[in-house]
Amino acid sequence: MEEEHPNVALLSRLDLRDLAGAADLFSEDFVWHYFNPALPDVHGDYLGVEGLRTFFGKIADMSDGTFRIAPVSAMPMGDELVVVHVRNTMVSQGQSTALDAVVVWRVVDGRFAEAWDIPAINTMAVTAGADGLQ
Numbered sequence: 001m002e003e004e005h006p007n008v009a010l011l012s013r014l015d016l017r018d019l020a021g022a023a024d025l026f027s028e029d030f031v032w033h034y035f036n037p038a039l040p041d042v043h044g045d046y047l048g049v050e051g052l053r054t055f056f057g058k059i060a061d062m063s064d065g066t067f068r069i070a071p072v073s074a075m076p077m078g079d080e081l082v083v084v085h086v087r088n089t090m091v092s093q094g095q096s097t098a099l100d101a102v103v104v105w106r107v108v109d110g111r112f113a114e115a116w117d118i119p120a121i122n123t124m125a126v127t128a129g130a131d132g133l134q
Contacts, residue, residue: 005076005082006110007076007079007080007081007082007105007107008074008076008082010025010107010110010111010112011074011082011084011105013025014112016056016069019049019052019053019056020049020053022049023049024111025111025112026048026049026052026111026112027108027109027111027112027113028048029047029048029113030047030048030049030051030052030111030112030113030114030115031045031046031047031051031113031114031115032045032046032047032051032052032055032114032115032117033045033114033115033116033117034046034055034117035116035117035118035119036119036121037121038121039062041058041062042055042058042059042062059090062090062092063090063091063092064091064092066089066090066091066092067088067089067090068088068089068090069086069087069088070086070087070088070089071084071085071086072085072086072087072100073085080106080107080108081104081105081106081107082104082105082107083102083103083104083105084102084103084104084105085100085101085102086100086101086102086103087099087100087101088100088101088119095126095127096126096127097124097125097126098124098125099119099120099121099123099124099125100119100120100123100124101117101118101119101120102118102120103115103116103117103118104116104118
């Protein structure tokens with residue numbers, strides 16, 4: 001049986017619903033980069049755990065709390081990076097949206113130092129109505 005990579009194990013300890021409780025997993029100068037020109041109110045960089053909370057708060061507000069993340073896979077890349085494939089779903093302005101995203105986490109000294117959230121905005125599935133998620 002293969003041992004879990006320490007950075008993947010660190011990621012498995014992260015509960016995005018309780019960022020205050022996960023603060024010790026992040027470096028003090030952590031940066032979350034979100035690339036999505038289709039969402040200019042959310043697109044940009046967020047500093048620290050509080051910045052990450054702000055990011056997810058904005059997403060929760062625009063989706064009336066329907067935003068969900070379903071992890072698909074996590075792959076360590078050397079000793080510093082973990083690439084995570086997720087499937088995000090939400091309802092916003094009467095439209096259900098489902099899209100794949102990749103989050104690249106950079107881990108330094110056993111803590112998250114930086115992350116890049118890159119949604120596949122050109123291939124997302126959008127349907128009318130709250131029950132149209134695939």
